[in-house]
Amino acid sequence: MAVFLRSVLFCLSLISLAFSIPTADSTQQSSLRPNDPYSVKEQAFGPFRKIRDSIIERIWSIPSKPASHSSTSTSPRTPDYFRARYGNDVVLRFQLRTEDDAKALIQAADILFLDIWEGTNQWVDIRVAKDIVPSFVGLLPASLHNSYTPLMHDLARAVYDTYPVSPSSEENTPWSGPITYHNWRASPQPPQDIFFHDYQPLSVIYPWLRLIASLFPTHASLFTIGKSAEGRDIPALRIGTQRDYTEGNDHTTRHTLVISGGSHAREWISVSTAAYIAYSLVTRYGHPQFPHVTKLLDHFDLVFLPIVNPDGYEYTWTTDRLWRKNRQTTDITFCPGVDIDRSFAFGWNGHDGRDNACSDDYAGTDPLAAPEARVLTEWARNETQNNNVTFDAYIDLHSYSQEVLYPYSYTCDVEPPNLEDLEEVAMGLAKSFRLTNGHYYGVESACEGSITFQDQNKNIRIQTDSQGGSALDFFYHDLDVKFAYQIKLRDTGTYGFLLPRSQIVPTGEEAYEAVVGLGRWLLGNHGIESIHDRESLWGVETSPTLAQKTKVAQKSPAESPEFDDDEFDDQAAFELRRRRRR
Ligand SMILES: [Zn+2]
Numbered sequence: 001m002a003v004f005l006r007s008v009l010f011c012l013s014l015i016s017l018a019f020s021i022p023t024a025d026s027t028q029q030s031s032l033r034p035n036d037p038y039s040v041k042e043q044a045f046g047p048f049r050k051i052r053d054s055i056i057e058r059i060w061s062i063p064s065k066p067a068s069h070s071s072t073s074t075s076p077r078t079p080d081y082f083r084a085r086y087g088n089d090v091v092l093r094f095q096l097r098t099e100d101d102a103k104a105l106i107q108a109a110d111i112l113f114l115d116i117w118e119g120t121n122q123w124v125d126i127r128v129a130k131d132i133v134p135s136f137v138g139l140l141p142a143s144l145h146n147s148y149t150p151l152m153h154d155l156a157r158a159v160y161d162t163y164p165v166s167p168s169s170e171e172n173t174p175w176s177g178p179i180t181y182h183n184w185r186a187s188p189q190p191p192q193d194i195f196f197h198d199y200q201p202l203s204v205i206y207p208w209l210r211l212i213a214s215l216f217p218t219h220a221s222l223f224t225i226g227k228s229a230e231g232r233d234i235p236a237l238r239i240g241t242q243r244d245y246t247e248g249n250d251h252t253t254r255h256t257l258v259i260s261g262g263s264h265a266r267e268w269i270s271v272s273t274a275a276y277i278a279y280s281l282v283t284r285y286g287h288p289q290f291p292h293v294t295k296l297l298d299h300f301d302l303v304f305l306p307i308v309n310p311d312g313y314e315y316t317w318t319t320d321r322l323w324r325k326n327r328q329t330t331d332i333t334f335c336p337g338v339d340i341d342r343s344f345a346f347g348w349n350g351h352d353g354r355d356n357a358c359s360d361d362y363a364g365t366d367p368l369a370a371p372e373a374r375v376l377t378e379w380a381r382n383e384t385q386n387n388n389v390t391f392d393a394y395i396d397l398h399s400y401s402q403e404v405l406y407p408y409s410y411t412c413d414v415e416p417p418n419l420e421d422l423e424e425v426a427m428g429l430a431k432s433f434r435l436t437n438g439h440y441y442g443v444e445s446a447c448e449g450s451i452t453f454q455d456q457n458k459n460i461r462i463q464t465d466s467q468g469g470s471a472l473d474f475f476y477h478d479l480d481v482k483f484a485y486q487i488k489l490r491d492t493g494t495y496g497f498l499l500p501r502s503q504i505v506p507t508g509e510e511a512y513e514a515v516v517g518l519g520r521w522l523l524g525n526h527g528i529e530s531i532h533d534r535e536s537l538w539g540v541e542t543s544p545t546l547a548q549k550t551k552v553a554q555k556s557p558a559e560s561p562e563f564d565d566d567e568f569d570d571q572a573a574f575e576l577r578r579r580r581r582r
Contacts, residue, residue, distance in 0.1 A: 079156075079160055082156045082157075082159050082160040083156045085156070085320075086155045086321075086322075087156040089128065089129055089130065089155050089156075090127070090129075090150050090152070090155060091117060091125055091126070091127045091152055092126050092127075092128060092148045092149070093123050093124070093125050093151050093493060094123060094125075094126065094144060094147055094148045095123050095148070096121065096123060096147075097143065098143070100141060101143060101144055102124075104139070104140050104141050105126070105140065105144070107139070108136055112128070112132060114127065114136070115322065116360070117497065118488075118493070120401060121448065125151060125493055151493050151496065152498070158498040159321045159322070161498070162321065162499070162500070163198075164198035164501070165501075195208055195275070196272060196275075196279075196505050197501065198504075199268045199271075199504065200272070201314075202232070202307070202317070205271070205275070205306070206233075208275075209235050209237055210222060212237065212278070212279065212282060216282050216283075216285075218241065219240060219241045219297055220238070220282050221237075221238050222235060222236070222237055222238075224236065225305065225379040226371070226375025226376075226379065227371065227375065228310050228311045228326065228327075228372055229311055229327055229328035229371045232314070233310070234310060234375060234376070235306065235307060236304065237304040238303050239282050239303075239304065240299075240301035240302055242254055242299075243298040252388075253388050253389065254301055254388055254390065255299060255300050255301070255522075256301040256302070256303060256390065256392065257301070257302045257391070257392055257393045257394070257395070257518070257519070258303045258380075258391055258393070258394045258395070259274055259278075259302065259303070259304050259394075259395045259397065260274065260308050260376075260395070260396050260397065260471065261275075261305070261307070261396075261397040262307040262308050262309055262313055263309050263340045263372070263396070263398070264309065264324050264325075264339075264340075264398060265311075265312025265316045265323045265324055265325070266321060266322050266323055266324055266497045267397075267399040267400070267497060268313075268497070268499070269399050269489050269503070269504065271306050271313065272508065273504075273507055273511045274304050274305070274306035275304075276508025276509075276511070277508065277511055277512045277515050278306070280293075280508070280512045281293055281296070281297060281515075292516060292520060293516065296516065296519040296520075296523070299523060300522070301389075302515075305376070308471075309325075309340055309372055311328075312324070312327055323337075324361075325339050325362065326338055326339075328370065330362070331365070332358060335357040335358035335362075336357075337357075338362055338364040338369055338370040339360065339362055340370045341396075341469070342361055342362070342363035342364070342468065342469040342470070343363060343364050343368060343369055343374075343469050344368065344373050344377065344469045345377065345469070345474065345478070346410070347409070347410025347468040347473045347477075348363060348469040349363065349410065349469065350363030350365065350468075361467065363468070367469065373469075376471070380475070380479055381479075384479060391479055391481045392482065392483065392522055393481060393483040393484070393485075394471075394475035394479075394481045394483070394484040395484075395486075395515070395518075396470075396472055396475075397486075397489060397511070398486055398487065398489070399496075399497060399499065400488055400489065400491055400495075400496050400497060400499070401488045401492060401493075402440065402441045402488060402489070402490060402491065403441060403442045403443070403487070404426045404430045404433075404442070404444075404487050405444055405445065405446035405472070405486040405487070406422040406444075406445060406446060407422070407445075407473055407476040408445070408447060408473050408476070409446030409447055409467055409468070409470045409473050410468040410469070410470065410473050411468075412447035416476065418482055421482065421483070422482075422483065423443065425483050425485075426443045426485060428518070429514045429517065430443050431517075432514040433510045433511070435513070436513045437506050437509065437510050439490065471486075472484055472485070472486045483522070487514075490507050491503070
């Protein structure tokens with residue numbers, strides 16, 4: 001049956017893609033409803049748009065867009081465009097040793113408006129124009145002068161390589177135009193994986209979601225939680241039968257897990273991974289080889305929000321691959337965008353150094369200033385208050401650094417009440433990631449996952465994913481979700497946000513195993529099934545095809561040297577962390 005469904009899915013995929021993928025002048029597929037075109041509100045910038053663009057272009061030494069490039073096109077530009085736009089930039093990794101190092105980096109990056117990619121308490125990655133490097137380093141203490149190395153030798157090429165290739169091309173050259181039916185029919189790859197051979201634009205993702213929902217109506221449905229700042233639908237795919245609930249077993253509420261991705265526009269792997277998990281669950285439901293998936297979907301609803309930030313995501317396809325925020329207007333006309341993951345109400349700290357609209361982590365003027373955060377908040381509250389829903393777990397997918405982060409993110413001063421449970425499940429999630437493909441994922445409190453040094457009475461932090469106003473803290477604290485995590489997916493800096501397409505499926509696989517492991521753990525906890533061997537919960541033994549593929553990671557110099565698949569070490573690290581905390 002599953003084989004048949006996959007065949008049908010493939011055929012319908014071809015038909016759907018043939019009719020739904022727009023040409024360069026079409027924008028209609030960015031809505032969940034085929035005939036509900038949104039209007040891109042670029043015109044809202046009016047005469048200021050040119051001023052804005054020219055200022056930004058001057059700051060970053062960016063050439064004007066090619067004349068042939070349309071703002072609504074999703075086809076990539078020529079290599080020359082990427083070379084001109086990103087060729088002068090480099091991403092540097094600074095190794096940190098002291099608090100003074102961290103402070104100096106913050107100040108220098110603030111002064112020069114640099115793009116901080118990612119950071120832990122050992123390193124920080126910063127994008128900087130090559131000709132700025134000497135003045136940047138000149139602002140730093142001597143201890144940092146020789147403590148940095150470039151992560152990518154050719155940033156422009158790495159950006160260019162993340163856009164899709166035509167499956168029919170033997171040379172793997174990126175698109176020269178929109179995908180056609182012929183392109184896809186020519187693909188020699190297994191049909192069920194076509195969607196995941198490349199990162200996909202909104203114009204493919206929206207019809208693909210509609211297709212999934214229409215093919216599996218017994219356990220999948222598509223809806224929107226609301227509109228983005230520019231009026232695009234924020235799609236949600238609900239998967240599950242709730243059979244246990246509707247048949248009147250021992251449940252009084254609809255138990256639900258929420259998995260979101262794409263709140264930061266450039267983190268494409270979070271979008272593809274959310275889609276991959278959803279696809280794997282929906283196609284494996286009812287299959288005799290995956291009884292745990294059937295059990296999971298009979299008990300839980302899983303709501304996937306693969307693109308929380310559709311406007312920003314679209315912008316990364318049309319204009320700037322490295323854009324992070326949403327695209328709403330701000331008080332500073334030429335600096336649009338609010339960081340959605342700084343915009344939630346709980347722990348919002350927009351007046352604490354996050355009030356510069358030109359900053360990549362601008363939190364907005366008030367809590368929930370970002371429409372995307374507002375509609376997600378309203379949807380989630382409505383679910384719990386009016387629809388008999390209980391959120392048992394929340395996973396917010398981001399990239400990069402391979403970390404499983406638990407609350408709180410807004411401060412390290414407050415300990416979450418169920419810390420031990422949070423840590424236990426986080427270790428299980430990390431173990432599932434590691435056992436699937438051999439990639440090590442760290443476990444941290446979200447506040448520790450950022451650069452945090454104590455400076456007398458206040459924390460010094462460098463912008464990373466986990467700060468005040470996060471979705472993570474909102475779900476954990478305001479909605480009382482006991483198991484809330486932010487997971488930063490691959491890699492650890494070799495490509496950063498520009499993860500090659502070849503890692504879409506492996507990353508999806510390991511995240512899928514982690515979610516299935518979480519489901520099994522929750523089912524055990526709820527007494528739905530009795531599992532005596534807890535250690536087996538987080539393994540991948542239930543999916544032999546994946547287990548057979550388990551292999552040691554190809555470690556790059558930037559990857560953690562701490563990889564070790566000895567189970568004892570998991571426990572030892574866990575205990576070590578616990579002791580350190582006391
Ligand atoms: Zn992020």
